[in-house]
Amino acid sequence: xxxxxxxxxxxxxxxxxxxxxxxxxxxxxxxxxxxxxxxxxxxxxxxxxxxxxxxxxxxxxxxxxxxxxxxxxxxxxxxxxxxxxxxxxxxxxxxxxxxxxxxxxxxxxxxxxxxxxxxxxxxxxxxxxxxxxxxxx
Amino acid sequence: xxxxxxxxxxxxxxxxxxxxxxxxxxxxxxxxxxxxxxxxxxxxxxxxxxxxxxxxxxxxxxxxxxxxxxxxxxxxxxxxxxxxxxxxxxxxxxxxxxxxxxxxxxxxxxxxxxxxxxxxxxxxxxxxxxxxxxxxxxxxxxxxxxxxxxxxxxxxxxxxxxxxxxxxxxxxxxxxxxxxxxxxxxxxxxxxxxxxxxxxxxxxxxxxxxxxxxxxxxxxxxxxxxxxxxxxxxxxxxxxxxxxxxxxxxxxxxxxxxxxxxxxxxxxxxxxxxxxxxxxxxxxxxxxxxxxx
Numbered sequence: 232x233x234x235x236x237x238x239x240x241x242x243x244x245x246x247x248x249x250x251x252x253x254x255x256x257x258x259x260x261x262x263x264x265x266x267x268x269x270x271x272x273x274x275x276x277x278x279x280x281x282x283x284x285x286x287x288x289x290x291x292x293x294x295x296x297x298x299x300x301x302x303x304x305x306x307x308x309x310x311x312x313x314x315x316x317x318x319x320x321x322x323x324x325x326x327x328x329x330x331x332x333x334x335x336x337x338x339x340x341x342x343x344x345x346x347x348x349x350x351x352x353x354x355x356x357x358x359x360x361x362x363x364x365x366x367x368x
Numbered sequence: 369x370x371x372x373x374x375x376x377x378x379x380x381x382x383x384x385x386x387x388x389x390x391x392x393x394x395x396x397x398x399x400x401x402x403x404x405x406x407x408x409x410x411x412x413x414x415x416x417x418x419x420x421x422x423x424x425x426x427x428x429x430x431x432x433x434x435x436x437x438x439x440x441x442x443x444x445x446x447x448x449x450x451x452x453x454x455x456x457x458x459x460x461x462x463x464x465x466x467x468x469x470x471x472x473x474x475x476x477x478x479x480x481x482x483x484x485x486x487x488x489x490x491x492x493x494x495x496x497x498x499x500x501x502x503x504x505x506x507x508x509x510x511x512x513x514x515x516x517x518x519x520x521x522x523x524x525x526x527x528x529x530x531x532x533x534x535x536x537x538x539x540x541x542x543x544x545x546x547x548x549x550x551x552x553x554x555x556x557x558x559x560x561x562x563x564x565x566x567x568x569x570x571x572x573x574x575x576x577x578x579x580x581x582x583x584x585x586x587x588x589x590x591x592x593x594x595x596x597x598x599x600x601x602x603x604x605x606x607x608x609x610x611x612x613x614x615x616x617x618x619x620x621x622x623x624x625x626x627x628x629x630x631x632x633x634x635x636x637x638x639x640x641x642x643x644x645x646x647x648x649x650x651x652x653x654x655x656x657x658x659x660x661x
Contacts, residue, residue, distance in 0.1 A: 238414070240415040242518070243415075245414055245415075258583065259583070259584065271579060272580060272582075273582050273583070274582070274584075300422065302422060309418050311415055311422075
């Protein structure tokens with residue numbers, strides 16, 4: 232079984248890199264699964280959960296991604312994201328507060344509130360909470 | 369009166385010594401900051417390299433030009449000048465300001481409306497005092513680059529260019545060449561010159577020539593990717609400039625500490641001489657008195 236090399240980089244650091252069996256990514260056109268020998272592809276990422284299947288046994292790593300780009304080539308998956316955190320790095324309280332704030336902003340209906348930004352913030356917070364939720368199970 | 373000189377010299381030695389302790393402490397702080405800053409710069413490099421590579425790919429193959437490539441007649445120009453907030457780093461700020469002022473004056477002489485976005489108190493104070501038009505001032509970065517600050521400056525640069533506020537954006541900062549050398553440079557940021565996309569070191573040409581599938585399309589991706597690339601470029605610039613600042617401060621504080629040490633040695637020698645001279649004079653007095661009896 233061929234494996235994939237997964238690199239997740241953020242502007243501040245290398246968030247994670249290792250060999251994996253498969254990766255599921257929140258692409259801009261919907262979630263996509265990547266296995267070994269995938270065709271070369273570049274696509275945008277939206278806020279969501281990245282699932283990295285580490286081995287055949289089904290062990291996987293979950294990370295909350297806040298959007299960016301992915302480049303897939305020659306069995307390497309290069310993920311460029313503004314932020315990318317695993318369960319240990321996520322602050323549940325902060326994510327919840329951010330979610331509340333974003334929802335509140337979305338419920339106000341005036342022209343001044345930046346709806347697009349609030350929606351993105353909401354999606355980011357939801358992705359973080361989802362990672363925590365999935366890890367608990 | 370013999371001994372008075374010795375007293376004054378002792379006082380001076382003490383004062384030089386306390387200055388030496390201060391410069392030494394500042395050197396240590398700068399060294400620690402330099403270390404951290406360099407580490408961050410290294411950690412940020414993979415992202416920047418991957419991003420640059422992607423942009424390179426796209427700019428080679430995408431036919432749809434982005435407005436960020438658009439070369440317009442320059443009526444208004446923005447200079448982003450990155451200096452430090454505090455002094456005591458040798459000629460670091462002066463060199464930068466000199467270069468920036470020359471470029472800005474030339475730009476004004478051309479009849480171009482020129483404004484300045486300053487990062488760091490030194491450039492901000494210098495240009496504001498001399499009645500240059502300030503576009504924005506960031507005096508609170510304190511020698512630390514974060515992704516958010518990169519966004520702040522980079523976002524402003526991209527937005528003003530797209531909005532047509534400025535037709536050209538240039539960047540003046542100190543390149544980090546080595547611990548001892550920081551080179552002030554003046555670079556064009558916007559419009560993006562197609563060949564200015566720095567070549568990331570390609571480890572394997574094979575990968576570079578792959579035929580990618582682009583989702584959604586190249587033009588759509590380009591639109592998101594380019595601003596991201598520019599913001600990242602500004603972020604990397606801030607990081608490099610701040611690393612240079614810490615290196616310059618460390619070098620100049622090391623020199624100051626060394627000089628203080630030399631001064632102390634010289635003063636101590638002089639003090640010992642004077643003390644010896646005083647003792648000799650006293651002895652001669654005593655001997656002379658005894659002989660006279």
